[in-house]
Amino acid sequence: MSDTPVPNAEIGESGAQQAADLEAAARAARDRVLAEVNALPALPGVYRYFDARGEVLYVGKAKDLKRRVSSYFHKNHGGTRIGMMVARVARLETTVVRTEAEALLLENNLIKTLNPRFNILFRDDKSYPYLKITAHAWPRMAYYRGAVDKRHKYFGPFPSAWAVKESIQLMQKVFKLRTCEDSVFNNRSRPCLLHQIKRCSAPCVPLGQTPEYARDVASAERFLRGETDEVMASLQEQMMAYAEAQRYELAAEVRNQIQALSKVLQQQVIEESSATGRDRDVDILAVKVQGGKACVNLAMVRGGRHLGDRAFFPRHVDDATAMQLDDEEAVSPERQVLEAFMAQHYLASPVPGLIVVSEPVEPGLADTLAAQAGSRVTVQAQPRGQRRIWQEMCIKGAELALARLLAEEGSQQARTRALVDALDLSVAEIDKFRVECFDISHTAGEATMASCVVFENHQMQSSQYRRYNIEGVVGGDDYAAMRQVLTRRYSKLAEAAQLGTGRLPDLVLVDGGRGQVSMAREVFEELGLDLGLIAGVEKGEGRKVGLEELVFADGREKVYLGRDSAALMLIAQIRDEAHRFAITGMRARRAAARTGGSRLEDVPGVGPKKRSQLLQRFGGVRGVAGASVDELASVKGISRELAEDIYRALH
Template sequence: MSDDVVVVHSPELLAQVAALPALPGVYRYFDTQGALLYVGKALHLKRRVSSYFQKNLDGTRIGHMVGKIARLETTVVRSEAEALLLENNLIKTLQPRYNILFRDDKSYPYLQLTGVAGKDGQGPAPWQQFARLAYYRGAVNHKHRYFGPYPSAWAVKETIELLQKVFRLRTCEDTVFNHRSRPCLLFQIRRCSGPCVGKISPEDYAQEVAHAQALLRGEADTVLAQLQQRMMAHAERLEFELAAELRNQIAALSQVLQQQSVSTADDRDVDILAVRVQGGRACVNLAMVRGGRHLGDRAYFPAQLQEATALVLPEEEQAQDAGIASQVLHAFMAQHYLGVPVPPVLVLPLPVAAPLLQLLSEQSGQRIHAVHQPRALRRTWLEMAQHNAELQLARLLAEEGSQQARTSALAQVLDLPLDDMAQLRIECFDISHTAGEATQASCVVFQGHQMQPAQYRRYKIEGITGGDDYAAMHQVLLRRYSKVAEAQREAGGADTAPAQARLPDLVLVDGGQGQVKVAQAVFEALGLDVSRIVGVEKGEGRKVGLEELVFADGRPKLALAADSAALMLVAQIRDEAHRFAITGMRAARAKVRTGGSRLEDIAGIGPKKRARLLQRFGGVRGVAAASVQDLATVEGISPALAETIYQALR
């Protein structure tokens, strides 16, 4: 927006602003297309919202956003804490353009300790008497015990290895446990106590489980004291072999504790947050301490930072980087802890608003203590987190700079007329199958200088001769772009079509002249621009770096140097399409070969009968290999149903 442009809002909108109450609440701005621009909270709705419309903001980035506002919605709440909660719920679900956004990461891993309670008063099954250690992602439930969340899969697996080494708890699946007749390798290398074959009693195993839980809660000293008491008791009874076992266990646990630098009991569960802002990007580094052990850290990079930080009103501005860091930290805490448990102590680089801490305390059911000027060990933790934030942000900026250079190089090589390289959209297609079996097509998307996994698509190819890659490519391109062509015709042309009907700037197909001709035929039949089609043909000897680009509009083949930034980007996108197609094909092939979900599709087989069958035979393959007589021995499986199952899985 230029400085001489005067923003004029409708009288209805201005009247709505004037009528706002002097109460806490949340406001939402929409543009003329109904797209959500911004979500904000206010202790005083009227004063806050009016400030956007009464200031002379022309020529500024905030004025640019205000000029787009066509509609306003508000929700009145009872307190600032409620406003904060509603604001961040709306930000996470609606993802407005001018708010700081953090990816909604629901994939935090946990360490799962399976439950031991039986069902229906019948007592636990053999494998339920011996709790199992497992790596777990997903929603937690009351049937099992969970520890975490952990910052990475590596942290969970390291903890499982620790508990195996010290307490020798099992990690095998229940179906494996139920069918063991002799100890496995883990028993031989002293990483499991062999409960599957009776090498340890349920009572002794339960005691080891209790010790493991105590260690995970940070009660290491208590565990060591109990182990030492047991060792001395065995020694007094002249049970030297058992005493030696406990001695070795104590030594292993002591060594682990020394390596992990266990902190005081007051810092059993702590999150340490560090923020770094540089080059128009920001990084929040989250380090976790659970049960007194520092589990590692995880970096988060907010999206839309420049758009969101432009919305600070003039009277609220602070020193630029400090103000942005504060906004980023506040946004991360508000969004992240909506779905993740909050530890009782947060170590922070900056102070945060009291309403945010009040909200976190109400959600967690305990008082949350925030420390922004830590001392001693906490200060060391914060310095480590800040250093990691700097390293991660430097890495991101370097990668983005390299990726932007690759995007610009490709646009220059192909003479793509784009003013904003971040808007360049590339879709790449690949076909994968094994000798014609389980043919899958993939479509991956590159935009904004990076791959966009949320927009990837897989297509199940049917109705063609197995192994006919040309027919598969024809089918996937027709399915992908026929709706685009139809929308463009209804809109009267590509220039007037809505955004969802826009063709990508480049359509890459993995293949040479043959695949390109197939793509060209599809585009010509649909009335689309064939100049956007480019094939990636493998070079001489199919060596990486010797690829050539094949064009559908008659241009000669283009061979790029092996160190060309443009070729690196093409290869990156092509390899991602190949990976995505292969994983889909392998999953489809495995489903066909093992029966997949066909067991559930058989009439008369519900969840309980399916579970009994899988439990008895150790998996779908075992069920498929079983005879009719064996199937009929399973509870609830009649001879007629056994025959049906047998025939369905042939």
């Protein structure tokens, strides 16, 4: 290879040629996009814009694809967000559909799948919980989340687990239905504590196996469906019948049920007299937009009972609400957010017959939801009477939830800024400031585990956490363990960063003092990384919280931030999270090692119910590990094949 220097003029000509080639490629891509736009049909459909790297920028729907998409490219949008987005479009895709309803559904399916930069996006939450009443000779009430089994009866959905559990407690007080697992129920010989405190009628023993239990189950189901007047009337009839038959103890029990149910109904915020007909199952939606953030508050009424509310916070609000074209009807940001929520939320959730909203929405949205639900759906923006009260309550909830979010985000940003300023770090964008923190955990040298936790965008990013099994080092040698984990973490990342395809953190924290920092320094020197990234969190005098000092690898003096420092509070939070993540991983690894294999929970096909049966049968994990395949297969619900899988996993 020649060492002859290249003249500066040649370097300049080469750079100019590269720039010209890039500009020509951009013009060619633009011409291709314009040609595709001109060839679009005047039909309803969905369009997607992609940048040069293939990342989706925007997903939209249109009654007329040709007219809508042309509006983006045949007008000068200047320096607006639309103009910025259009300038990045290198490719487009379209899908023609039959109706606007199909376009709406496809648009929001694609938004949830592709996560475009310029669309309002609501994150996918776990499925909603239900209250389940099992199909059993003596039915059981239970909290349930997951796929529906048609053999059982489900009531809900509920906005939160707390709402389900509160309803179960109510059912226990009024109707005394059992809540115990079938495995417990089948092995009872005498009533449990719940029977003694009058929360269960004890159908697990002959004493409680009476016809009245079936009556109570039926009353509970009717109550959950909102038929409260009918339930009260039925109980009144039963009480009078018992009294006439001079069965006064049973009459007194029914009287107590009526009193308990009356008390519950009086405590409901929604008046039962108004919760009739279509008002039995209602969703109330309120939206609030402020400070570049938005909140949609969902309040749920099921069976005429207010079950609570739940706040949702979408992403990309500022960019998405700025995508409105000049030739479109002006739509407020609140309406855009609300329509996006309704379209995305009800793709996977049951649609009630009545939805009360705080903002008028597109009329066709109700028709689309009705077509999906297979039943009539009414969307009402200007309700009266009791519905108006619900709406006002929901709006207030949205305002409070958004104010809380803005206050919390301001606090988080202030802590991040305090840390950056305290360490005099050079950070271009505070929202992208990234910290990775490492900790080592073991028990007397056994099952050594290293953790790496990530702080970015002003919060812990649990999806990016990593654990590392430490092998080949002397038990208890924390320095060697730290060397191994840092080498494994940053060797490939350093190469990617040099090629411009990866990003190093802005700060690397290690839980320890000068010894751990020296080890980190050696690793970073070997990899050619900046030593200024490393800081160690050293325990203060007496190892007291708030007295920690920061030790640096690049020769700077120790820094004591002060007990009340926001920067120290943030460092302590990150350090404690790394310690928690390491120690939980270490304990799991140690438990697996002591039972000769992986945990029982890791065996495919062994869910909570089967795991409980195995543990009860054999007295714990060690007992399960010591059982033979035949013994495992003798447990109810454990097939021969599954028994073999369990045996292999634990040996």
